[in-house]
Amino acid sequence: MDTAQAREGVQLIAYADRLGGSLAQLREILDGPMAGLFTGVHILPFFTPFDGADAGFDPMDHAAVDPRLGTWDDVRALGAEYTLMVDLIVNHVSADSAEFRDVVARGDESPHAGMFLTMDDVYPLGATEADLVGIYRPRPGLPFAVLTLGRRKRLVWTTFTSQQIDLNLANPTARAYLDRVLTTLAQGGVSMVRLDAVGYAIKSAGTSSFMTPQTFGFIDELTARARELGVQVLVEIHAHFERQIAIGSAVDRVYDFALPPLLLHSLSTGDAAPLHRWLDVRPANAVTVLDTHDGIGVIDVGPDQMGDGRPGLLTPDQVHDLVEGIHERSGGSSRKATGWAASNLDVYQVNCTYYDALGRDDRAYLIARAVQFFTPGIPQVYYVGLLAGGNDMDLLARSGVGRDINRHSYTRAEIDSDLARPVVAALSGLIRFRNTHPAFAGECTVGGGGDRLTLTWTEGAHTAALDVAFATKEATLTWTGPDGTARTCTDLRELATVDPSGS
Incomplete structure (x- = not known):
């Protein structure tokens, strides 16, 4: 594979509140002890509130910076120095948003009534059992919550949790809301948006309501609008590897979610054949990651869980061994945070830091990062991964949320101490090499x-x-x-x- 690739520097993924404490303090860390490491930063949700039911991915006001973290001026200051990526949460808003609270109070009399999706919006003539079991959802059960809107009970579409109310993107009110948010982000100095959960955004009767032709049409429209505003689009989808290839051809950037589990497989078995197969076909316009604020995806390398069950990059037995290997190398801590063991259930991810997934083996960890940086694309490093962090079992015990195992809140003393650790210092040297070598x-x-x-x-x-x-x-x-x-x-x-x- 020969891939012409303009140089893209390494970017950081971080919560402002968990790495620094505020937007201004995050910038101080990037300019101070982390100076020279990153050319860009993906700031995870800083909207009001940043600490809701889903760590900011359930905004009450998606166009407002939570004042506890700073202001839009702080966001623009970061955007003036770094390539700035921010989440555009296209599928849902908080159940506590002013718009949805008005619908709960007034029902169909609310001017926002059409903004939120109900089962009747998709199935006005009713749904069969086959219709309902055919809906693809990243959680157990059906994607509906029984809620009283005005004077009547409705089946409101809630893909993720009952605190996250899905938007009806066929409705002009919902589209106007999303355009207002996108415009606000562009005016705030954002140069790239990550379309969070966009695969679930369009629901259509007779389909899985996940990455359908209608979804691609919506992505095309949203991408065109973003480009008008000078903003690039990164699509976030966990799906069969062939879908990732198709998505990559239609958007500015797509995540390479297959790389993390394939590297774990290669490092634990010595078998590099699946990794080679992926490197031969993967989209070149990828953002490469080993870890993010979510878990380690396995659906991205396994057989297709939709349609005809096409083979994956790994067999079902290899996926099973991969997951069990992570649990073993993490001393069983990841098992306590994954699947039925914790709330916020993910059926396609293992909740574990990447460092613990490799058994805290410094040599293996640096090899994985080196392969990530040498693979074509924009490399992004999650803040916990940058500091070679272990699973935060205390936070998991307090919150009961599986993904919190990989969402540690660092004090400034912890940051300074971890940056001096040999494995982190070596990773920092590797990042600088990736940023500066002309090759x-x-x-x-x-x-x-x-x-x-x-x-x-x-x-x-x-x-x-x-x-x-x-x-x-x-x-x-x-x-x-x-x-x-x-x-x-x-x-x-x-x-x-x-x-x-x-x-």
């Missing part, structure tokens, strides 16, 4: 076979290559220095003290 402005070639993977970037006389032997967890980094001479590192942990630029 990453060129083309990437994939080689190797069996347990080996080689990723080589070339731009003129500049080269940077990563060779990994997964069976032995050995990696060799070679590159051209500023004077044109070849340089080599055979242990990525050395990057804690060695400047790979050679300067």
Whole structure:
């Protein structure tokens, strides 16, 4: 695979309240102890309220910055320095939003009545059993909550939780709301929006209501509007790998959610064949991640759970072994946060930090990050992953929310201490290398076979290559220095003290 790729620097994913405490303090950390590490930042929801039922993904007011975190001026200040990504939550709003509270109080007399989706909106003549069981949902059960709107009970569409009320995006009021939010984000200095849960946004009778042709049509319309405002679009979808390929061809950016589980598989088994298969077909316009605010997706590499059950990049047995391996290497802590063991159930993710998913093996962790950075796309590093964080069992015990295991709130002292740890210092060196070496402005070639993977970037006389032997967890980094001479590192942990630029 030869992929022309303009250089894209490494970006950070972070909650302002959990890494710094506010928007201004997040910027201070980026400019201070993390100076030079990131060219962009994805700030997870900072809207009112940032600490709702789903950690900000259930906004009461999606166009307002929670005053406890700062103001739009703080957001614009970050956008002036960094490529700024923000979530556009397209599927739902909080049950406590002013609009929905008015509908609860006044029913059909509310001017916002058509803004929210009910079962009748999709199935005006009623639904059969086949219709209902055919709806794809990332939680157990049906996506409805029985709520009283005005004087009558309705089946209101709630894809995720009863605190997150789905928008009726066929209604002009809902579309006007979404356009107002998008315009506000653009005016706030945002250069890219992540379309949160967009795969579920359009519901259509007779379909799964997930990534249907109507959904693609909606994404096209929203992307066109975003581009008018000077904003790029990143689509967030957990689905069969062939759907990711199709989505990638239609949008600015798509997540590479297959890479994290495939790397875990390769590092635990020595088998790099599924990873090679993916690297041969994956979208080049991807945002690469190993971890995010959610869990580690496994649906992205398994057989298709919809339609004809097409084979995945891993077999069902391999997916089972992958999940059990994470639980084992994390000392069983991930099992306590995944599936039926915790609320906010995800049927397609394992809740665990990536560092714990690898058994806190520094060498394996740095290899995984190196492969991420050498894979074409925009690399993003989650704040807990940046600091090689372990599972936060105390937070899990307090909240009972599985994904909180990977959402630690760092004090400034913890940040300073973790940045000095050898594994984090080595990761920081790797990030700076990815940001500065001129080879990453060129083309990437994939080689190797069996347990080996080689990723080589070339731009003129500049080269940077990563060779990994997964069976032995050995990696060799070679590159051209500023004077044109070849340089080599055979242990990525050395990057804690060695400047790979050679300067």
